[in-house]
Amino acid sequence: MSGEKIRLNTDWLCDCGGCHVAIVDLHEKILNVLESVVIQHCPVLTDIKDYPEADIGIVTGSIRTEHDRHAAEEMRAKCKTIIAFGTCAVYGGLHGAGLAHSREEIMDHVYRQSPTTITDTIPDTEVSQLAKLVTPVDEVIDVDLYLPGCPPHPHFIFEGLASLIERRPPRATQDSVCGRCSRQMIKGDATEIKNTYNHVPDERFCFLSQGHICLGSATLDRCLAPCPNHGVACTGCAGPTMQILTEPYLDIRTEVAERMSRLSAIAPETILAYMERTAKTQYAYAMATKMIGSKPTFLIKKWIADVEAGTNV
Ligand code: SF4
Ligand code: SF4
Ligand code: SF4
Structure with missing residues (x-):
């Protein structure tokens, strides 16, 4: 069993999987992390459907479906500390660029027009439906630590995890x-x-x-x-x-x-x-966050208003 180890859950919402791969990309530093951490719920490593109680929860991806929302709420309910991990979780990420298109356009492209996934049917019952907007994680649940990056560099992932394990503030600069x-x-x-x-x-x-x-x-x-x-x-x-x-x-x-x-x-x-x-x-990576959406940037405001009004069909 885990003994004194810190219990870690991870989950991915609307995302590409790259942030979970980045955790493995810690290379030999993953051994330092595993000395102190036991990984419980983790889509790429464990086959556990429920959410055990955990000390740290890493949430990757943005919220675009009811399933995403449910997963985020479960993670928040079971994890003492939540990290919004990766640009999708922090700002909505690349999926925010989808705000320039209607849901119908997106579904048509993915299920009918894409050269690799052409079918005659757009699923409407088997998969969780797309919400109107792409939502960063902290607009749905409270977040304790933000780690943007697409994906974040191993240097910053290790520093973020180490700061939580050692119970100290993270050492991260604000440089561009x-x-x-x-x-x-x-x-x-x-x-x-x-x-x-x-x-x-x-x-x-x-x-x-x-x-x-x-x-x-x-x-x-x-x-x-x-x-x-x-x-x-x-x-x-x-x-x-x-x-x-x-x-x-x-x-x-x-x-x-x-x-x-x-x-x-x-x-x-x-x-x-x-x-x-x-x-x-x-603005591909950040247009879904209200912090950018509220800036005086004409096209993004218009796209989001069109999506909300349903006039971008
Ligand atoms: S932040 Fe980038 S790497 Fe991480 S899930 Fe989103 S698209 Fe993938
Ligand atoms: S240099 Fe810019 S585009 Fe390249 S990884 Fe860093 S933030 Fe992303
Ligand atoms: S110094 Fe110039 S080239 Fe380098 S990241 Fe800044 S803007 Fe880009």
Whole structure:
């Protein structure tokens, strides 16, 4: 039996499974965790349908169905401490991009149009129905610790678990991805927004300096910046920085437009308009959270209002 070990439950809601894989990705550090923890309910490791009493509960994924809601409530009822684990749980994650489409469009695409899952039937009784909105976990149950990231980097997973096991506050900085990026911010001469299909950026310099959108300055570092350090601009998968979330008139697009216009020859209005046109991409990970949905970002407000009113069919 577990003895003095800390009892851990995990469960996944609407998600891709990547956050559970990330826990296994702790590599040898998983042994340190297992010295102190006994894993009980865990969809990828145990075949237990009910929810035993636990000290720590890791919830991954957002809430999009009645099943998700029920699972989240069961986890809250049985676990003393709940971690919202991963960007889906914290901000709604990529599923939030579904708010740009009606439920009918989503079901039709998944069950009829997708090349790998074409059927004639859209299930309406066997599976839990899609709710109107995608909901981050803390809008349904109380959350004690937030660990964004898509998935969170093992460094931050270990630190989060260690802080709970050792009963101390987590040591996590509030830095943006730029803080870990090795690219140099210089004043560039780009006059238009570029993409990797029409321009190869110089690996020494900041993407923004070269006319490429990079969300690093608006994104919380929970990943150690692998993308910009390996040739790919940051798409914001760990979700916004605390500054973006807490300043009412600061937004992902305003932060990026302001910084990019200083580092290039592109007018801020041009960048703002581009980011609004491509909002489904720029806000893909965080648009489901009210903290971002309430920002003055026209398209997201409209999409959510359309979904709520049922006029986006
Ligand atoms: S946060 Fe990313 S990795 Fe984790 S479940 Fe969501 S989509 Fe998957
Ligand atoms: S904006 Fe992107 S490329 Fe520029 S410093 Fe920040 S993370 Fe690096
Ligand atoms: S650099 Fe950006 S896109 Fe890449 S893992 Fe980090 S937050 Fe996600």
